Each structure stands twice: as structure tokens, then as C-alpha cells.
Amino acid sequence: MARTPIPGTRDNILSAASDLFYRHGVRAVGMAQIIEAAGCGKGLLYRHFPSKAHLAAAYLSLVRARRDRAIAAALDSAADPAGQLIALVTEVADVVRSAEYRGCAFRNYLTEFPGDDDEPGRVARAYLHDTRAQVDRLVAELGGSPKDADRIWLIIGGLHGGPADQAHVAVEWVTELVRAH
Structure with a gap:
């Protein structure tokens, strides 16, 4: 006789794996281990x-839903x-400064599996692509150039790999960039 699944089992497994x-x-x-x-x-x-x-794709999808919110x-x-650009960079800076921060989940995955074109890789790449598109859109609405969008994207990328105690510098740089427009 098959056992009745306990409600929340999938979420419990995903939470532990995440x-x-x-x-x-x-x-x-x-x-x-999971x-x-x-x-x-x-x-x-x-x-x-x-x-x-x-399971890795579900983990990254869960992280994406949280990041999107x-x-x-x-x-x-x-x-x-x-x-909005300043708020976006400030939000990332706040995440980077948290004690629980262990890097960007998407960048971490792509570093571990750089050449894989699997579902988790597609989830990670889609998130980074869509986030970059948001930056591009906001910079264009501001009247900035693609070079300005590149600069802001590099600042965001630097936040993920840089020292947390310097995160405020990223916010200052983006503020300077957007205020120039």
C-alpha cells in the first residue's frame, strides 16, 4: 500500500537542499546529505x-523568485x-553586507558549471540576462548610453565579488553616474 505524501514534503526537501x-x-x-x-x-x-x-534548477528558481520580489x-x-537604479544597487549592496551572504547563487552556479547547458544553467543565465536588461532599460529611460549601462552592470558585478565593507562605494558611484544625467 502506497503511503500518502505529507503536505510540504517537496518544500522541505527544496529548503534543505537550498x-x-x-x-x-x-x-x-x-x-x-540532502x-x-x-x-x-x-x-x-x-x-x-x-x-x-x-533539484538545482528548483533551487535557483526559488532564489530567482526571492530576488525578483x-x-x-x-x-x-x-x-x-x-x-530606481540607485535603489537597485542599494538593494544589492544590502544583500552583500548581510552576514549570511555567500555570493550570488547564479554566478556561483555558473562558476561551478561554466560550460554546462543544463536547466540550472539556463535558470542562472536567464536571471542574469533579465537583470542586465532591467539595468539597460533604466539607463535608456534616464537618457544614458550603453557604456553607462556597462559601467553600472560592472559595479553590480563588483559588489558580488568585492569586500562587503566597501559596498557603500558602489552606491556612491551609481549615484554619481545617474545624477550626471
Whole structure:
């Protein structure tokens, strides 16, 4: 007789995997670790996530949903493209300064699996592409050039790899750039 699935099992597995993947990297975490952290059986994990790639794609999709909400809130907090660009960079700077920050989940994944064209890689690339498109759109609305968008995108990228105690510098630079327009 088949057991009735417990509500929330999929979310519990995804939560455990997400924590492990973010702290240690997708490559370093084995399915046995996820089974142990989630407190589930192997069959149950594979019923919800047929492979590690499926689980990694779900993890990155979950992170994307969170990031999309945070970015939307930041953009909604400002009335014009200049303010929105500053709010966007400020939001990223705040994330980078948090004690839990272990790098951008999308960039981390693509660093671990640079040549893979799998579902998790597509999720990561889509997020970065769409975020860059937001920057491009805001810079264009501001009357800036593609070179200005490149500069802001490089500043955002630098936030993810730079020292957290210097995050305020990124906000200052973007403020200077957008105020010049």
C-alpha cells in the first residue's frame, strides 16, 4: 500500500537542499546529505526531484523568485529611473553586507558549471540576462548610453565579488553616474 505524501514534503526537501547548495556549492553537496538534512527517504526525494539537476534548477528558481520580489520592491520605492537604479544597487549592496551572504547563487552556479547547458544553467543565465536588461532599460529611460549601462552592470558585478565593507562605494558611484544625467 502506497503511503500518502505529507503536505510540504517537496518544500522541505527544496529548503534543505537550498541551504546546503548555497553554503557549500551544488557540486560539493551529495544527494545523501540532502536526504539527511530533509529527513526523508531516497525514494521520496527522487519522486519530487528525479535528478540533482532538477533539484538545482528548483533551487535557483526559488532564489530567482526571492530576488525578483526584492528587486521589484526596490524599484517600486523610487519614482524615476535615476532613483530606481540607485535603489537597485542599494538593494544589492544590502544583500552583500548581510552576514549570511555567500555570493550570488547564479554566478556561483555558473562558476561551478561554466560550460554546462543544463536547466540550472539556463535558470542562472536567464536571471542574469533579465537583470542586465532591467539595468539597460533604466539607463535608456534616464537618457544614458550603453557604456553607462556597462559601467553600472560592472559595479553590480563588483559588489558580488568585492569586500562587503566597501559596498557603500558602489552606491556612491551609481549615484554619481545617474545624477550626471
